[in-house]
Amino acid sequence: SYYTEKYRPQLHFSPARNWINDPNGLVYHKGKYHMFYQYKPYGDKWGNVSWGHAVSKDLVHWEQLRVALTPDELGPIFSGSIVVDRHNTSGLFKESSEGLVAIYTSAGEMQQQSLAYSTDEGITWTKYKGNPVIPNPGIKDFRDPKVMWYEKEYKWIMALAAGDHIQFYSSKNLTAWKYMSRFGENEGSHGGVWEVPELIELPVDNDPNNTKWLLKVDINPGSVAGGSGGQYFIGAFDGMRFINENPPNEIRWVDYGKDFYAAQTWFNTGSRKVWIGWMNNWQYADVTPTNPWRGAMSLPRELALKTFRGEGVKLIQMPVKELKGIRKNQYQWKNEKVMPGKNILSSINGKTVEIAAEFELGSASEFGFKVRKSAAEETVIGYDTERHILFVDRTYSGEFIFSPAFAGRYEAILNPIRDRIKLHIFVDWSSVEVFGNAGEIVFTDLIFPNPSSNRIELYSENGYVKLSSLIVNELESIWQ
Ligand code: FRU
Structure with missing residues (x-):
């Protein structure tokens, strides 16, 4: 058997060798859960990142595949997401066929948002000729696009981290993006830079007719246990802007340990929402005593919202069944x-x-x-x-x-x-x-x-x- 080195996770995904950080491009497609991730194919410390790739039929057993996206003239490939473009809204696929579209940050001299697409289940990718699709507007930290489909208005919505706030964009075709609104410079915790946002609609107390929106925002440093970690906001989303239903100075933490970061959910799992995080902390991620790999993912967790007397609606996370x-x-x-x-x-x-x-x-x-x-x-x-x-x-x-x-x-x-x-x-x-x-x-x-x-x-x-x-x-x- 393999994967028996000292400290090698037995229940969690880790790469055979070398560095990983954030999960990226999580998508369920044709019976498989895909997990891409920040990956350094030639080293065990962060730098010049690519997207690695693994697949699973059950969210538990993983098979590591070849590297999916590698740095280009626009820079290393930072975090992002993948959608199934079912109705070929992008026009990147043949008439009435579907494909996968990756939306990621090109992190060269400036951070900008780019696209790549795949017609072979994420094995090979073509970078979009019109990259970047969202050029840098003069914001240093401008990254980690998480895109979802907003059925009500038949449009794509992107949450993007912009230093000390989140920006929301919309698009009909994944290539042309319109700025809609911003959230957060005066809300929640600002002990560090805001990263890896996601907006998620979830039923409250299992009632499908009563949903609220959860906005997850990671910060580095300044999290509850020190270093990097996640916070969340609960509220409403009207297709344009997110409105926090709690006082702006209230802070809700995703995880009280030190090692859950940059989580995102799988796209295309219906009303079931499952996320996974990078099981690490930027304070020491480069020096954890493992070899020949460095970094692992958390267990996948199913999300829900629940009302608590005196505390309002809170995020519930349970290990997947x-x-x-x-x-x-x-x-x-x-x-x-x-x-x-x-x-x-x-x-x-x-x-x-x-x-x-x-x-x-x-x-x-x-x-x-x-x-x-x-x-x-x-x-x-x-x-x-x-x-x-x-x-x-x-x-x-x-x-x-x-x-x-x-x-x-x-x-x-x-x-x-x-x-x-x-x-x-x-x-x-x-x-x-x-x-x-x-x-x-x-x-x-x-x-x-x-x-x-x-x-x-x-x-x-x-x-x-x-x-x-x-x-x-x-x-x-x-x-x-
Ligand atoms: C979060 C993060 C992202 C960025 C990526 C770079 O851990 O800093 O903001 O896209 O890692 O690897």
Whole structure:
């Protein structure tokens, strides 16, 4: 078997070799999920980026294909998106046939938006002769076009990052773009430059007749856990402009860990919206201790909106159901009292596991799981009962000296519901992902533990916690 190097993700996409960052051009087409990504084919540090390419039938198992888009006279190929031009609105395809159109940033001396098109399912691409389709208007950071189809007005809409705000453009044909509006210079967090936006329509509380729009904007640096990360806004979109329904100074974070960035959704998946992010942070992405590859994607997550009393509508993220397909042995517990000093998971070892637990709060001041554990190492996923805080502590998770920004503990408020909290955790060879309650609080964090740190502990401190239910699934590698 392959893909067994130290720290090689077993549940996540990573390239065979060399550097990746943002997912790009996510599109579902002819039964396959395509994932392009920022890629350096000849090196393991960022620079002169191309678009790499991988495909999957189930969002879980990936096959890496040849490099799709390489730098040209307009510059390296920065992040962007792909659409299926079903009605040949672009005129780039033969009469009444469809094809894929990539909209990306040409990042030469200036950042401008360009097109390429493909008639062979994204394997080979032709750059559009009229590039750039949106020339640089005198804005230094002007990039990351994410295009969607706006059925109501039969037009394409582009969200574009422009330094400290988002610009919206529209087009009937993907080649001629009209500026419509801007959003954000006085809204949300501005600790860093705004990047990789996306506007997504989602039903509220599963009601297809009541939708709202989510605008996701990444910032680098200045995110909640330090360095790069994502924020989102909830509101309305009238075909022209986005209107935030919350106070402008309110900040909503996509993920409370350090390693979820530049997410985008797959185009063409109907009302189901699934996104994936780059599982990394610009603070140390160039120096993570992996070889011969550097960089991996998160697990794909399905998106929803849910109303919370006192907090309004919030983003919900859940791991896609397709991940059930890699479950192996399953262990179950019900109605256990978890006491200090006794680990009911002492007989289970695992480096690729899924944990799903529901707790009823008791007298314990803190409880949770310690994963990838040995005498010297542990990654703690804990809940502070008094402060209602969920946290991931990777201070002693393993290797950390490659960057002073790596070791740390990350926190978020997770309110119990009728005195209960739920945790859904995915542990891999070099990461943990934690979904709190219904998925309203998420942590994504890289870890670099010794391969022999494989124990799991369920712990409680200063009292008991009631475990209503617990399922531990061993997972098989996606690389078989
Ligand atoms: C986000 C980003 C994008 C840019 C790309 C360059 O991580 O900085 O804004 O297009 O990476 O690789």
